[in-house]
Amino acid sequence: MAAIGSAIGLGNLWRFPMVAYENGGGAFLIPYIVALLTAGVPLMILEYALGQKYQKSSPGSLREVKPGFEMIGWWALGIGASISFYYAVIMGWCWDYLIYSFTQPWGDAPEAFFHSVLRLSSGPGEVGGISWPVLAGLAATWISIYWIIKKGVLRVGKVVMITVPLPVLLTLFILIRGLTLPGALEGIRYYLTPDFSALLSGKTWLQAYAQVFFSLSLGFGILTAYASYLPKRSDITNNAFITSFADAGFAFFAGFAVFSILGYLAQAQGVPVGEVVTGGPSLAFVVYPTAISLMPAAPLIAAMFFITLLTLGIDSAFSIVEGVVSGVRDKWRISQNGAAAGFCTFGFLVGVVYTTGSGLYWLDIVDHWMNNYGLVVIGFLECIAIGWFFGTKKLRAYINEVSDFRIGWWWDLFIKWLTPLALGWALVANIVEELSVPYEGYPTWALLVGGWGVVAVIIILAGVLTGLPWLEKKEGE
Ligand code: PHE
Secondary structure, eight states, X not given: OHHHHXXXXXXXXXXXXHHHHHTTGGGGHHHHHHHIIIIIHHHHHHHHHHHHHHTSOHHHHHHHHOGGGHHHHHHHHHHHXXXXXXXXXXXXXXXXXXXXXXXXXXXTOHHHHHHHHHTOOSSTTOOOOBOHHHHHHHHHHHHHHHHHHTTOHHHHHHHHHHHTHHHHHHHXXXXXXXXXXXXHHHHHHHHHOOOGGGGGSHHHHHHHHHHHHHHTTTTSSHHHHHHHTSOTTSOSHHHHHHHHHHHHHHHHHHHHHHHHHHHHHHHHHTSOHHHHOOOTHHIIIIIHHHHHHTSTTHHHHHHHHHHHHHHHHHHHHHHHHHHHHHHHHHHSOOOHHHHHHHHXXXXXXXXXXXXXXXXXXHHHHXXXXXXXXXXXXHHXXXXXXXXXXXXXXXXXXXXXXHOSSOOOHHHHHIXXXXXXXXXXXXXXXXXXXXXXXXXXXXXXXXXXXXXXIHHXXXXXXXXXXXXXXXXXXXXXX
């Protein structure tokens, strides 16, 4: 349940529907399912198996494979940590908007209002002032995360019993509300109309793989950490299939809710659906508020929507933190509470950067780098470590011993060849594109600092942590 909570996050609600729409609509389901089965599921089985077999999180279990591989684990946690720093800021906006829901101060200029809440400056070079509401929201997020994980995974287990089903239920309500509005069907038609020619473009397939990785929370050491808490004989294959299909199913379903409302907005404004479609933050904080203001019972629906975002996000956010905390606790003798308090305070302090006027720009840059390089590189390295050094047969024997559903030689083929090839190809294609067009037209220095700079810091830190000695807990401590 916790792994499903980690997987189902903001990405399902605002990333999947947009990526699908831009890459062939209904036809996108084909590359998406292919990516899910050829990369998502095999790698998830691998991450679960590692954690469960060695009862350690990512650095510790990769160290068992080969001591130097510990670094891959820290690298994964570093990427996760830097994602959590801005993910918490986005959730901070959600807290603010939850409060605004009751009075809807965005009026008829939601975009200008969003920018004024953020105190948005003119570019990454102009730092601007701190936005106090965002800072308060950020504090609320970190306090919640700390409260949930300070006592360890038992509390996590209880919290996810609420934060996983609740947003699904709320999304269902939003969908029902959406479908009863005029224009909804037009929106859905827009979402699903298949454009099979998109399948001929390499970009569509790349996007499908990237979306699968981000959405399944692969490559951040999270699933390995969660699996390390399971008894050694728990079923791995079943868990991997359930997590993957629950995540993909919710993403597809969320698309109906999103596009029914977009259809309604388009109709109300008398423009084609294509003109109201946007991805990323503006979908949640500009387009949706606009649509909601037009509906009867707007405050209620708005509050419901932001509670959905908060409950979707919180279990993804604390899963990253728990991944890091359990990695640190495997290596050093430190209490759960101490590690959690330390990490949450640090996360809050780093997050202050994103609460300034230039915050949104930095968030955008870091997000792009982490997702395009971080995750794909880690997935690739994990495949190499297991496929070429540890041996897929050996790990598969363990997986099959504890799982109901036995996996065959196909899994070896994927981990050794197909998955790393697909990821390597994605990586090269990304880098070529990066070097040819500067991302979103940002100045080069900003991309060097927020993009390559952050990546370099993470790699160096991972190396340093790997070099430090282990001061493990004694048995039973
Ligand atoms: N899987 C989450 C989503 O779809 C995102 C996430 C990324 C969660 C990284 C944890 C770690 O939104």
